[in-house]
Amino acid sequence: GAVVSQHPSRVICKSGTSVKIECRSLDFQATTMFWYRQFPKQSLMLMATSNEGSKATYEQGVEKDKFLINHASLTLSTLTVTSAHPEDSSFYICSARDERDRYSPLHFGNGTRLTVT
Amino acid sequence: RKEVEQDPGPFNVPEGATVAFNCTYSNSASQSFFWYRQDCRKEPKLLMSVYSSGNEDGRFTAQLNRASQYISLLIRDSKLSDSATYLCVVHGSSNTGKLIFGQGTTLQVKP
Numbered sequence A: 001g002a003v004v005s006q007h008p009s010r011v012i013c014k015s016g017t018s019v020k021i022e023c024r025s026l027d028f029q030a031t032t033m034f035w036y037r038q039f040p041k042q043s044l045m046l047m048a049t050s051n052e053g054s055k056a057t058y059e060q061g062v063e064k065d066k067f068l069i070n071h072a073s074l075t076l077s078t079l080t081v082t083s084a085h086p087e088d089s090s091f092y093i094c095s096a097r098d099e100r101d102r103y104s105p106l107h108f109g110n111g112t113r114l115t116v117t
Numbered sequence B: 001r002k003e004v005e006q007d008p009g010p011f012n013v014p015e016g017a018t019v020a021f022n023c024t025y026s027n028s029a030s031q032s033f034f035w036y037r038q039d040c041r042k043e044p045k046l047l048m049s050v051y052s053s054g055n056e057d058g059r060f061t062a063q064l065n066r067a068s069q070y071i072s073l074l075i076r077d078s079k080l081s082d083s084a085t086y087l088c089v090v091h092g093s094s095n096t097g098k099l100i101f102g103q104g105t106t107l108q109v110k111p
Helices: none
Strands: A004-007 A010-013 A019-025 A032-038 A045-051 A067-073 A076-081 A090-096 A112-116 B004-006 B011-014 B019-025 B032-038 B045-050 B055-057 B060-065 B070-075 B084-091 B099-101 B105-110
Touching (some): A004 A090, A010 A019, A019 A032, A019 A112, A032 A067, A045 A067, A045 A076, A076 A090, B011 B019, B019 B084, B032 B070, B045 B060, B070 B084
Parallel strands (some): A010 A112
Antiparallel strands (some): A019 A076, A032 A090, A090 A112, B019 B070, B032 B045, B032 B084, B055 B060, B060 B070, B084 B099, B084 B105
16 A cells, blocks of 8 residues: 655754654655644644645745755655754654545655654 | 534543544535544554445444534444544545544543
């Protein structure tokens, strides 16, 4: 079945540094990928939609200059958290669909747990 | 009103019990529906899609009521391993692939 790989699974960084998270679709192409964030005991919140070859679409309240998204190929999207602060500590999850099926479910990467100290 | 609403629970049930979760959605044009399961500190995993005719997968039964705009998940003969958060997910009317997540219903199955 469709598999999405996300890396790294865990990262601890200092305030002010940047962190890059990679999301790959392993056995299908994805012109669109989705980035979610989840704080403890809260639901998944969509941050942005990553579009291959064009700019990402950000949800309301998400700073595009802070969360840089690059979708350089049909199988890879990256999210860079720039100048990270402790309040950015969260669980970041990417997802993608096999677009050959218009209404197929999303498949998730295994998530990245970011801790900013 | 939230686009997808679920009772957060928690639902505490004994092993072997039958438990049902409901979820309501606001967009009548929504096209497809899913239940995901999320374990603590892990990513969501697809449990089952929800079809208009209803569908069953082992101990799990999902149903869709378009007229009332709700989706249900029934778990029979609960196991300890069923303890998790169950997310109701709705795909909108566009083809962007954007899914709307409910906040999840937490289930705790006790011995």
